[in-house]
Amino acid sequence: MMDLLKKFERIVTFALMVLMSLVILVSTIELGWMILRQLFTPPILFLDISDLLELFGFFMLILIGIELLETIRAYIADRKIRVEVVLLAGIIAISRKVIILDISQTPSLTLIGIASMVAALTVGYFIIRKSHSEKSGKAFGGRL
Numbered sequence: 186m187m188d189l190l191k192k193f194e195r196i197v198t199f200a201l202m203v204l205m206s207l208v209i210l211v212s213t214i215e216l217g218w219m220i221l222r223q224l225f226t227p228p229i230l231f232l233d234i235s236d237l238l239e240l241f242g243f244f245m246l247i248l249i250g251i252e253l254l255e256t257i258r259a260y261i262a263d264r265k266i267r268v269e270v271v272l273l274a275g276i277i278a279i280s281r282k283v284i285i286l287d288i289s290q291t292p293s294l295t296l297i298g299i300a301s302m303v304a305a306l307t308v309g310y311f312i313i314r315k316s317h318s319e320k321s322g323k324a325f326g327g328r329l
Contacts, residue, residue, distance in 0.1 A: 195261075198257060198260060198261055201257050202254065202257050202258065202261070205250060205253060205254045205257060206254065208250060209247060209250045209251060209254065212243070212246065212247050212250060213247055215243075216240070216243050216244065216247060219239070219240065219243065220240060223236050223240070238284065238285050239285070241284050241285065242281055242284060242285040245277060245278075245280060245281030245284060245285075246281060248277050248281075249274055249277050249278050249281065252270065252273055252274035252277055253274055255270055256270045256271060256274065268309075268313050269310060269313045269314060269317070272306055272309050272310040272313060273310065275302075275306045276303075276306045276307065276310060279299065279302050279303055279306060280303075282299065283299060283303070286299070
């Protein structure tokens with residue numbers, strides 16, 4: 186029974202990797218199309234601030250997808266979810282929200298909540314990285 190469950194788990198994680206890769210590929214193509222379309226609509230080679238915010242938000246969304254793909258890959262390699270990769274995806278997600286946020290239309294309580302999430306994710310990431318560096322004997326080696 187356990188062998189069957191392990192086989193099922195491998196099939197599902199492989200399917201998730203394939204589907205996430207497909208979504209990232211299609212999103213990247215869509216981003217390229219958006220850039221070309223916005224650059225060549227009058228006024229040509231000019232992007233206004235709303236266009237830039239939309240493009241930056243889409244870039245960040247693709248990066249979130251890549252981090253999720255990395256989470257799946259790390260799970261396959263280690264058979265455990267690496268918390269630092271999940272926290273990094275959270276930091277990228279909240280950064281995306283900050284980049285596309287219209288501050289003039291956002292209530293101050295929402296801004297405080299977003300700032301709290303940024304602080305909590307950053308502190309959590311720092312603690313996880315510090316604990317890993319202390320265990321391995323090296324300070325912040327690898328990817329930040």
